[in-house]
Amino acid sequence: MTTTDTTTSTDYAALVARLDLPTKVRLLTGATAFTLHGEESIGLSPMAFSDGPTGVRGLKFTGGEKVALVPNATLLASAWSEDTAREVGELLAEEAERQQIHVVLGPTINLHRSPLGGRLFEAYSEDPLLTGRLAAAYVNGLQDKGIGACLKHLVANESETLRNYMNSVVSERALREVYLLPFEIAVDEANAWSIMAAYNDVNGVAATEQDHVNNVVVKGEWGWDGLLMSDWYATKTSAPAALGGLGLVMPGPDGPWGEALVRDVESGAVPESVIDEHVCRLLRLADRVGALGGQREWPATSLAPDAPERRAQLRRLATDGMVVLRNEGDVLPLARDTTVALIGRHAVDTVCMGGGSATVNPPHQVSVAQGLSEALGDGVTVVDAVPVRALTLPARTDLVRDPESDEPGIRVEHIDAAGEVMLAVHSDDATVTTGWDDDLPRPTEVLRLRAVAAAGGQTRVGVSGTGSWVLRVDGDEVGSVVLTAEGADPGEAVLKPPQWTTDLDLAEGALVEAELTIVRSEPQPGPDGKVSTLSHAIASGMGMKGLLLEEVPRPLDEVLQDAAAAARDADVAVVVVGLTPEQEGEAADKSTLALPGEQDALVRAVAEAARRTVVVVNAATPVLMPWADEVDAILVVGLPGQEGGYAVADALLGVREPAGRLVTTWPAADGAAPAWDVEPTDLQLEYGDDTFVGYRGWHAGRAATPAFWLGAGEGYGAWEYADATLVEDTVEGDGPQTPRLRVSLSNTGPRPSREVVQVYFQPSEDDEPVRLVGWGAATVDPGEGTTVEVETDPRLWRRWDESANAWSTLQPGGELLVARGLGDIRARLPLA
Structure with missing residues (x-):
């Protein structure tokens, strides 16, 4: 489904023709950090942009008004639900309307190439199809309400180290098949109204100057008619950026364009027609968001970020994406009469959002300690534990x-x-x-x-x-x-x-x-x-x-003794561990997947003392868990947003099923991944994994067996796959085959549960990686069965032929894998 386009038959070229060159160029640089210039002579109102993608922060980077803090992107994506992604887009559109924001700067659809990437928490997945389909749904949710979305960051921007200077070296095949695919899907299926060019270079050319990507592929081959803006301070040049497809420099009011770009046009270095096209695209965006031809009418009333309805919605969204990775002896969900020792710094100071431009100023952030204590009352004993940050925190409001x-x-x-x-x-x-x-x-x-x-x-x-x-x-x-x-x-x-x-x-x-x-x-x-x-x-x-x-932190031995003592006195110990914005934030990458501080020692001390141990992982991206076999249950809760503590309590107590599935493969050790290094050498970062990104590389044997595959997750059900049949194996015109599958499954567990049926394609060619081609989901009562139908995506049955500079269809054959992640394949269907 494509976003409803609200533009009229406005003659943008005629409006541009009424402007002189300095005025046109002035419109192509921001007026402030997050606003654009208006121009009364043509009925153009100023537009306001706001950082997303998991909360509409407004026009202030810090200290702005209170806004809703949504669960982070990987947690939302873990629901494997386009309906969820669309709902989030609609929620953010309402938040934008409340603050009179025209464009939300999201979604982030770069891929989880290396698990060390610092900004992975605000991007969906390591898989391009999952990322693209969720992004399209999110964009439709925003734009159907007349709020512009901005896909970011175009392109090959999968790490933060030296991002303003580094050059991503990517084969054309990988660029087309993997890194551009999420953008292509979101353009095809949602017609995103704007895209943001990245900081980095791509194959030796700045992303803001990429004639090949910006003009040839995105605007040319895809026929995209939106506005391409720079990431903030990313624009490096005047004429090369203007000629390379960039249409808007942010932020303002200063930048490399202005008088320099006027001189470039006057000297003939940049044809004025290029400037005119950029302004036409800007006016089209303004028309779509209600900033052309009159002031947009904003809603007179809106839902406050702490309204009961909004809080319940955010709580539900967070729980739906949480992932059960281990549940020995069905220790989860916890019974209401269970006594719990709740242990860990992340329990009392739960990290609800990542760092950088994704941060917002929420009305509150509910800790796990608050959420579980309100649910169980005196049945919970809370113990703070080992420090988790290398740096000192800004002064907390309770201090x-x-x-x-x-x-x-x-x-x-x-x-x-x-x-x-x-x-x-x-x-x-x-x-x-x-x-x-x-x-x-x-x-x-x-x-x-x-x-x-x-x-x-x-x-x-x-x-x-x-x-x-x-x-x-x-x-x-x-x-x-x-x-x-x-x-x-x-x-x-x-x-x-x-x-x-x-x-x-x-x-x-x-x-x-x-x-x-x-x-x-x-x-x-x-x-x-x-x-x-x-x-x-x-x-x-x-x-x-x-x-x-x-x-000032207490001595480690004292902290571990207190934690173990509390664990011995309770029916169940719940240890909350995780990462912080020092690891999951903008402008820096991780150097290890190990939990910071002495959190591993904490888990082991508790597991040795407790009768049963549940570990809650408060992190959006993979962490190492050397103690995984020593504990009874593991629940990954991501960065769960402002209602996080309540959502975690709901998951632990079975109020709502944590039915999520991983969106990234979790390595078993540092370095044990198809792509690892994020630090460029001589400012060059080679994408040596090519099209074998993430689980594709693991499945091909390019790294040791992972701890957990993409798509892994238990929920609170148990599943039998009775059969899987190929319903359709057709060719549409000259395009690739598009099989459709029907899978029968039964919930053999004791409670209602949601299952995600994943379908992967393993091509017959030796040099082709396995790839996710579709998925379907169903919620089934205990003892009941259902049929799930999965349509596969034709874009995954093509390959980019670098010698012909064109798409070609994969050779016939191969097989379809029906799976709960590639570590749990339930059926194999050969293709002719």
């Missing part, structure tokens, strides 16, 4: 209060060069961004962060963010430091800022004050020897700043 309003949080003051306080605001999360979306009359020269300690004791206090800091407690200086960005990528200064801390014996009620003097400097060249627009912004003081405050 500090605003000295002016007495609200949980801190007071932030922006001060100009004359010493005048231009803005004094409250911050819930103890962070603020300078030089990005300030809306201040003058630049901030001094930033003052103040808070009152809500409790006393040994406390780690500090600051984060570049600049010259002075830290005071009750007026007395306790430290000063000049922080500069580390690493070669300037994006780390914004999203992974440096920090400094000191341990103090802090008295309850003490006033903690951190004062930052902004340090401006000459922009520095990157590893490629060039000075980027982002380098200019960082040099001018842009970045995230924060006040840090947390308890």
